[in-house]
Amino acid sequence: MNIIIKQLQGGECSLQVQPSTKISEIKSHIATTLRIPISEQKLLLLGRTLADDQTVQSYPQIKNGTKLNLVVKKPEGLLEVSTKYFKKHGMSEMEAKNAANRLLKVVEEKFNKLSWDDIERLSLDCMIEECGHLQPALEQEQETECEDAFGL
Incomplete structure (x- = not known):
């Protein structure tokens, strides 16, 4: 049916x-x-x-x-997931929330220090991991950017 x-x-x-x-x-x-x-x-x-x-x-x-x-359903964010993780490993609710907030600050600080090239590589790695390969439009876009960069 x-x-x-x-x-x-x-x-x-x-x-x-x-x-x-x-x-x-x-x-x-x-x-x-x-x-x-x-x-x-x-x-x-x-x-x-x-x-x-x-x-x-x-x-x-x-x-x-x-x-x-x-x-x-809206996926859980890093704050919620990390809070659950810390609680699961023996922290109180307050300790888990504090640790999760500290983790978010560290992640944000580290991310803000990345270059645009690093962010692009990280994004491409995530896309490849998600679907097993680059989508054709992105492969073509990458080739075009390289050609433009070298004046080809």
């Missing part, structure tokens, strides 16, 4: 599924197709969250042509 995944921020995609398809498999397909990490996805049907371990057939309302709403 064909279902439609509709992002609340706009855009949609269709997906062929079987009754035995798990919701987690649908999320994996969304992660690949729309490049939205599974941890940031929340699939809704009639306002209710679908459970990852359930199958399509677990929801009798899902039929051919059904639209599932995709809510993209």
Whole structure:
């Protein structure tokens, strides 16, 4: 059967599924197709969250042509993640918040000392790590910049 995944921020995609398809498999397909990490996805049907371990057939309302709403959850920031980390490793709430704030200041100071070339290299490394390769437009842009730099 064909279902439609509709992002609340706009855009949609269709997906062929079987009754035995798990919701987690649908999320994996969304992660690949729309490049939205599974941890940031929340699939809704009639306002209710679908459970990852359930199958399509677990929801009798899902039929051919059904639209599932995709809510993209805001990822946690460095402050929240580091606070959780410090608390997990034995710090009190206050100690964890203070340590997380100090960490953010150190990261900001280090980042502000980077050159534009360093930032560009870091960004490219992140992009390569994210999708396994540079996107064609970026490869072409890099070549053009080099040509312009040397007057070619």
